[in-house]
Amino acid sequence: xxxxxxxxxxxxxxxxxxxxxxxxxxxxxxxxxxxxxxxxxxxxxxxxxxxxxxxxxxxxxxxxxxxxxxxxxxxxxxxxxxxxxxxxxxxxxxxxxxxxxxxxxxxxxxxxxxxxx
Amino acid sequence: xxxxxxxxxxxxxxxxxxxxxxxxxxxxxxxxxxxxxxxxxxxxxxxxxxxxxxxxxxxxxxxxxxxxxxxxxxxxxxxxxxxxxxxxxxxxxxxxxxxxxxxxxxxxxxxxxx
Numbered sequence: 001x002x003x004x005x006x007x008x009x010x011x012x013x014x015x016x017x018x019x020x021x022x023x024x025x026x027x028x029x030x031x032x033x034x035x036x037x038x039x040x041x042x043x044x045x046x047x048x049x050x051x052x053x054x055x056x057x058x059x060x061x062x063x064x065x066x067x068x069x070x071x072x073x074x075x076x077x078x079x080x081x082x083x084x085x086x087x088x089x090x091x092x093x094x095x096x097x098x099x100x101x102x103x104x105x106x107x108x109x110x111x112x113x114x115x116x117x
Numbered sequence: 118x119x120x121x122x123x124x125x126x127x128x129x130x131x132x133x134x135x136x137x138x139x140x141x142x143x144x145x146x147x148x149x150x151x152x153x154x155x156x157x158x159x160x161x162x163x164x165x166x167x168x169x170x171x172x173x174x175x176x177x178x179x180x181x182x183x184x185x186x187x188x189x190x191x192x193x194x195x196x197x198x199x200x201x202x203x204x205x206x207x208x209x210x211x212x213x214x215x216x217x218x219x220x221x222x223x224x225x226x227x228x229x230x231x
Contacts, residue, residue, distance in 0.1 A: 035219065035220075044222065044224050047220075047221060047222075050217045103148070104175065
């Protein structure tokens, strides 16, 4: 069964430094997608970045990049130049195909990031 | 902004009462989902819909039912609420434009069952 593991329950980083949030996944599918979401204290789930299993380059979106290592089944999120507003819970998720071809997401337990001034 | 609203945003109810949560979207997406979020579990899928009147169960569907009579509305019903259903409920749509099948979430409903 597909599974997402986030081994860091909590992380902290100094403002303006970079931070890496770990995510490993387990799947036997050849085609899959990996996502990162941010959940600030206000509670909404915000989509950050996507990586497809066939994408040869690492995804980037502004200060977010996804360090995709397919052989190691890891999809770490890198946040460059951390800002106070980056303090939040971060979830890694993987798109899994249901029977019948419909998609669902499975989520890791999350990493809480605190950015210190 | 994927145009997703949820109502109510907060609800307190008593054990044994029925509860219906509503998800409304404005962009005509075919796929809609209901998740619950509990500490230590991330989000877990309750039910999903792949079209009007087409729904199916997710991994934690016991005690929940859904209905979708219009493309824009996806309802989640707790027939007889229990304290174990105290949670934050998120609705999502899947946007399959661009080939990434990204899910976007509504603002969530915090439900407390006393």
